[in-house]
Amino acid sequence: MKYQLDWSVITNNLDIFFKGIYLTLEISALSLLFAIPIGIVFGVGRISKNPIIRFISSVYVEVMRGVPLLVILIWIHLVLGQFLKLGAFWGSIISLAIFSGSFIAEIVRGGIQSLPKGQMEAARSSGMSNYQAMRLIILPQAFRKTLPPMASQFIILIKDSSLVSTISAVDLTLKATNLAALSYRYIEIWSFVALLYFTMTFTLSLIIRQFEKRWLKSEY
Amino acid sequence: MISIKDVNKSFGTNQVLVDINLEIKKSNVIALIGPSGAGKSTLIRVINALEEIDSGEIIVDGTSIHDKKTDINKARTNIGFVFQSFNLYPFLTALENVTIAPIKVKGIPKSAAEKMGKELLSSLGLADKMNVHPSHLSGGQQQRVAIARALAMDPQIMLFDEPTSALDPEMIKEVLDAIRKLAKEGMTMIVVTHEMGFAREICDNIVFMAEGRVVEVNPPDIFFTNPESERAQIFLSKVLNH
Numbered sequence: 353m354k355y356q357l358d359w360s361v362i363t364n365n366l367d368i369f370f371k372g373i374y375l376t377l378e379i380s381a382l383s384l385l386f387a388i389p390i391g392i393v394f395g396v397g398r399i400s401k402n403p404i405i406r407f408i409s410s411v412y413v414e415v416m417r418g419v420p421l422l423v424i425l426i427w428i429h430l431v432l433g434q435f436l437k438l439g440a441f442w443g444s445i446i447s448l449a450i451f452s453g454s455f456i457a458e459i460v461r462g463g464i465q466s467l468p469k470g471q472m473e474a475a476r477s478s479g480m481s482n483y484q485a486m487r488l489i490i491l492p493q494a495f496r497k498t499l500p501p502m503a504s505q506f507i508i509l510i511k512d513s514s515l516v517s518t519i520s521a522v523d524l525t526l527k528a529t530n531l532a533a534l535s536y537r538y539i540e541i542w543s544f545v546a547l548l549y550f551t552m553t554f555t556l557s558l559i560i561r562q563f564e565k566r567w568l569k570s571e572y
Numbered sequence: 573m574i575s576i577k578d579v580n581k582s583f584g585t586n587q588v589l590v591d592i593n594l595e596i597k598k599s600n601v602i603a604l605i606g607p608s609g610a611g612k613s614t615l616i617r618v619i620n621a622l623e624e625i626d627s628g629e630i631i632v633d634g635t636s637i638h639d640k641k642t643d644i645n646k647a648r649t650n651i652g653f654v655f656q657s658f659n660l661y662p663f664l665t666a667l668e669n670v671t672i673a674p675i676k677v678k679g680i681p682k683s684a685a686e687k688m689g690k691e692l693l694s695s696l697g698l699a700d701k702m703n704v705h706p707s708h709l710s711g712g713q714q715q716r717v718a719i720a721r722a723l724a725m726d727p728q729i730m731l732f733d734e735p736t737s738a739l740d741p742e743m744i745k746e747v748l749d750a751i752r753k754l755a756k757e758g759m760t761m762i763v764v765t766h767e768m769g770f771a772r773e774i775c776d777n778i779v780f781m782a783e784g785r786v787v788e789v790n791p792p793d794i795f796f797t798n799p800e801s802e803r804a805q806i807f808l809s810k811v812l813n814h
Binding site for chain 2: 473477
């Protein structure tokens, strides 16, 4: 018998999908909130004059880059979940944050290194500390340069967050998995879920593009 | 005011400063000249510790610059530095370039800093460029903003690292005029320059360097008419008779 498409499983369960979207955005946003400072700290750490800081930062970036997110999720869930009594929700956020943070660190490092050396020298020669020069002169310029790759990273984060369902953190993917298991309407549900993820990332993409346009235009 | 004692500095196996000894008095204007690769830029950069030294001591206004115990950030506020390539902050306006360090480093209130910044920029002929970003300024204007930025910290000493070398010929004068004005006001200055006429006109002493050493120190009328060292004679015959 031919499979008959029945989209009522979508229209009848819109509340579940909306809840799923909300949870996915919540997990992504919270992860990002932690990933950005992690990325800045380790990105700056990667080019620190202090060899110990540089070494720690490099180890962090290389390990995160070399281990799959799925393995990090499961490991954090098992190990930290065991000892710190972390639930799946916070385990997911920590995993996504440290994973994404390593990529942001590389973007930040690239942005800083793309600036002429003279910017740092000018700032330091006017009496700014290394920290002041970074915060007031270097990072504001590095951020403009890193906006496009940063935007891609934010989008990747939303997509990667679908993996948290494997440690049974509740998000759009887990909601969809459960609904599909009950209704057997796999094709309709996963088609719709794909559309929802695309809508989220594309909206973000458009917002960032607007932001970029305005910011880069007002520039220099 | 500036005392340089037995300073040595190498980049890898290449020794760029060899046993440098130099005394510069308050309100003196020194031109640092010599062939490229002589170590002029390195010497000026070690004075505010943009480069480390391997041995020796540099004392600026009583502060030992390369002493580990010295608060280098504080010491640097006393030493203005002007770069060959301006190094203005491209995302800030001319006025913001001038005021950011006084506000953030010295803690001067924004309104007072802006008042001072406007006066400085006006005195350098940039009254109508306050709110313009560096990319909309000519090279000469950018370098004058950079001079204002250095002066904004109210330094005792100004260091210029080839301030006109990146400029089109017609803009050199406006930058030299700004430096000339500072000389008249009694600022202590070291200028690395290839502008021999300028060096001759405003400087109290010419410091001639070659191969990392200070070869000759003399007032300009002696240095340019009757240099003591053979190395300076060769150099001058090349640059003055082309």
